[in-house]
Amino acid sequence: MNQPMDSASPYGADWIKALTDNAARWADTPASLYVADTTLAKQAGTFIAVVPDPDSRYPRARAGEVGLVEGWGLAHVLCDIVAADAQTSSKRAIVAVVDVPSQAYGRTEEAYGIHQALAAAAQGYIRARRAGHPVVTLIAGKAMSGGFLAHGYQANRIVSLSGTDVQVHAMGKHAAARITQRSVEGVEQLARQITPMAYDIDSYERLGLLHARLDVAPEAAGDSAAVARVRDALAEAAADIGGGVDLGSRIGRGERTATARVRERMAAEWPG
Amino acid sequence: MQTLSLEYTAGAPAAQRALAGVVGSGDLEVLLEPGVSGQTTVAIATSVDGVDEIWKAVIDRIFTEEGLAAYKVEINDFGATPAVVRLRIAQAMEQTTGDAAHD
Amino acid sequence: MTDVADLLERQSIVELPARARCQALLDSAGQRELLGPFERLRSPWLPKQDIVTQADDGVVIMRGTLGGQAVVMAAVEPAFQGGSMGEVGGAKIAGALACALADAENGTPVVPILLLETGGVRLQEANCGLAAIAEIHDLIVALRAYVPVIGVVTGPVGCFGGMSIAAGLCSELIVTREARLGLNGPQVIEQEAGVDEFDSRDRPMIWSLLGGEQRVTTGLAEHRVADDIAALRRLLGERVKADVQTPARLAATERFENLLAAIDPAAKATGESTREQFAATGATS
Numbered sequence: 001m002n003q004p005m006d007s008a009s010p011y012g013a014d015w016i017k018a019l020t021d022n023a024a025r026w027a028d029t030p031a032s033l034y035v036a037d038t039t040l041a042k043q044a045g046t047f048i049a050v051v052p053d054p055d056s057r058y059p060r061a062r063a064g065e066v067g068l069v070e071g072w073g074l075a076h077v078l079c080d081i082v083a084a085d086a087q088t089s090s091k092r093a094i095v096a097v098v099d100v101p102s103q104a105y106g107r108t109e110e111a112y113g114i115h116q117a118l119a120a121a122a123q124g125y126i127r128a129r130r131a132g133h134p135v136v137t138l139i140a141g142k143a144m145s146g147g148f149l150a151h152g153y154q155a156n157r158i159v160s161l162s163g164t165d166v167q168v169h170a171m172g173k174h175a176a177a178r179i180t181q182r183s184v185e186g187v188e189q190l191a192r193q194i195t196p197m198a199y200d201i202d203s204y205e206r207l208g209l210l211h212a213r214l215d216v217a218p219e220a221a222g223d224s225a226a227v228a229r230v231r232d233a234l235a236e237a238a239a240d241i242g243g244g245v246d247l248g249s250r251i252g253r254g255e256r257t258a259t260a261r262v263r264e265r266m267a268a269e270w271p272g
Numbered sequence: 273m274q275t276l277s278l279e280y281t282a283g284a285p286a287a288q289r290a291l292a293g294v295v296g297s298g299d300l301e302v303l304l305e306p307g308v309s310g311q312t313t314v315a316i317a318t319s320v321d322g323v324d325e326i327w328k329a330v331i332d333r334i335f336t337e338e339g340l341a342a343y344k345v346e347i348n349d350f351g352a353t354p355a356v357v358r359l360r361i362a363q364a365m366e367q368t369t370g371d372a373a374h375d
Numbered sequence: 376m377t378d379v380a381d382l383l384e385r386q387s388i389v390e391l392p393a394r395a396r397c398q399a400l401l402d403s404a405g406q407r408e409l410l411g412p413f414e415r416l417r418s419p420w421l422p423k424q425d426i427v428t429q430a431d432d433g434v435v436i437m438r439g440t441l442g443g444q445a446v447v448m449a450a451v452e453p454a455f456q457g458g459s460m461g462e463v464g465g466a467k468i469a470g471a472l473a474c475a476l477a478d479a480e481n482g483t484p485v486v487p488i489l490l491l492e493t494g495g496v497r498l499q500e501a502n503c504g505l506a507a508i509a510e511i512h513d514l515i516v517a518l519r520a521y522v523p524v525i526g527v528v529t530g531p532v533g534c535f536g537g538m539s540i541a542a543g544l545c546s547e548l549i550v551t552r553e554a555r556l557g558l559n560g561p562q563v564i565e566q567e568a569g570v571d572e573f574d575s576r577d578r579p580m581i582w583s584l585l586g587g588e589q590r591v592t593t594g595l596a597e598h599r600v601a602d603d604i605a606a607l608r609r610l611l612g613e614r615v616k617a618d619v620q621t622p623a624r625l626a627a628t629e630r631f632e633n634l635l636a637a638i639d640p641a642a643k644a645t646g647e648s649t650r651e652q653f654a655a656t657g658a659t660s
């Protein structure tokens with residue numbers, strides 16, 4: 001039921017520290033947001049991770065979940081980045097390092113509009129991308145549901161690590177089982193057959209949503225060769241964006257064939 | 273889920289297509305389109321298993337009536353009662369024969 | 376006192392299916408449905424799970440005018456799979472918004488109106504639904520630079536999950552008293568956080584926190600409307616001509632941060648305490 005604290009996942013913090021070479025964290029951001037500036041292929045970059053804060057005043061958001069504080073905090077950070085680079089033509093890269101178990105589930109969260117907080121965070125990434133910032137996401141652990149929508153899904157390119165702890169889904173297995181009136185085994189069984197139902201990153205890759213999947217485990221943040229490979233891949237992904245500002249690169253690849261067909265037919269019927 | 277296909281002798285193709293209902297609890301969606309001359313086909317997908325006999329009886333009663341146009345019928349059912357099935361098919365048929373301004 | 380005759384004359388929005396909502400709200404001349412049911416763009420994933428599909432995958436896209444203004448309406452069918460967003464339905468909304476954006480960029484504004492009666496991602500198509508919702512978020516924000524993007528939540532399902540984030544991104548949000556708006560559905564919160572945290576059977580509590588009235592009072596939605604087609608049509612006719620790019624609830628980052636610092640997260644929030652805190656910090660005023 002209640003998420004035990006020791007399940008708080010360390011990968012977000014591990015990888016942002018490794019990738020930014022322990023660069024100084026931004027001051028004045030919530031303890032659950034790790035933000036640091038570094039270079040990516042000699043260009044300026046800001047890395048952002050949502051990390052566990054066991055001392056958060058918000059008990060439902062202590063294990064790395066995206067809650068009210070994190071949503072508005074991300075919005076604030078992204079707004080500051082866009083404002084700081086508003087007058088320059090070379091916009092810094094933004095890298096979202098993602099290990100989010102979920103959004104925060106709680107009464108206070110709903111009462112004070114957590115959906116609005118997550119909307120503000122998503123808008124922050126969207127505006128940065130559409131202002132010309134290359135935005136790249138590194139999935140370093142769990143990328144779950146509303147947490148991922150607020151932090152990571154709005155990137156121009158998504159790159160992932162590999163391994164059993166690297167997962168993408170709309171809902172945790174136990175909740176999904178309860179809500180769809182199946183057993184956990186039933187959910188796992190379906191997940192093996194139905195690609196979008198699966199939790200594992202290999203299945204996610206088959207949907208055509210990843211720019212690249214690296215054969216690097218999330219546990220490898222202490223391995224300098226692995227870190228160098230990830231850094232290179234992020235730089236390559238940023239360069240691959242070119243001048244693109246939309247999410248078009250995700251369409252027309254992998255098993256989301258219905259998406260491509262619907263988009264094409266809509267464009268054909270739209271003018272009448 | 274279970275699927276069923278049924279066929280009936282019919283007249284000339286229906287004048288136009290029509291839709292009634294939604295695939296919601298206790299309801300169904302009926303799509304009617306002009307069939308090939310002389311034949312009505314009914315394709316049913318239902319969430320309720322093991323009730324083929326009831327479906328056949330309900331659909332037979334509707335489409336064995338004399339003088340009906342030929343339809344291609346698709347039914348997507350989410351547990352509707354026979355009364356609701358008859359109602360939705362009647363609503364759809366009314367649209368295919370009624371004012372041609374629709375659609 | 377409620378006028379009984381007036382009530383009887385009203386045509387409820389809540390009771391209508393998605394297609395009928397579009398037909399009743401748009402100007403009657405010139406309605407045109409895109410990717411309609413006879414194109415049979417159905418879910419490719421539900422049949423693999425032995426689940427009956429709907430020919431339009433539960434999403435209706437209709438172009439037309441409203442009070443003479445060119446609009447595109449996207450309506451989620453509340454009765455089909457809880458108004459959930461699957462791959463096809465999600466792509467229909469994203470595709471329509473992408474076309475509207477291209478038109479807007481070319482100087483032909485079409486105002487999107489989203490009828491958001493949805494539980495969010497369809498769990499049977501989990502990652503495809505999530506991906507489509509991210510694309511919808513992106514396009515709403517992009518469109519807002521050119522046209523108002525209007526969200527409407529009426530009931531009976533309410534608006535939850537990733538689509539509540541879409542609602543939060545709209546330039547204006549219209550709700551009825553019967554609407555509920557929140558990120559996590561009550562059952563999911565109870566499942567994840569326990570019944571002490573959130574009792575999904577406590578309907579008065581849920582309405583006091585997530586209900587349309589509360590959301591308008593606290594500035595998380597802009598307009599309230601009766602469950603009445605004519606009233607919603609009148610209001611939409613005004614709002615499609617409005618010039619709002621960023622609503623207060625999306626521009627209020629620092630005021631929300633002050634609000635979060637001021638409240639006690641351990642205290643059980645009530646409708647009243649929440650209203651007081653919003654009023655005291657002016658988060659969305």
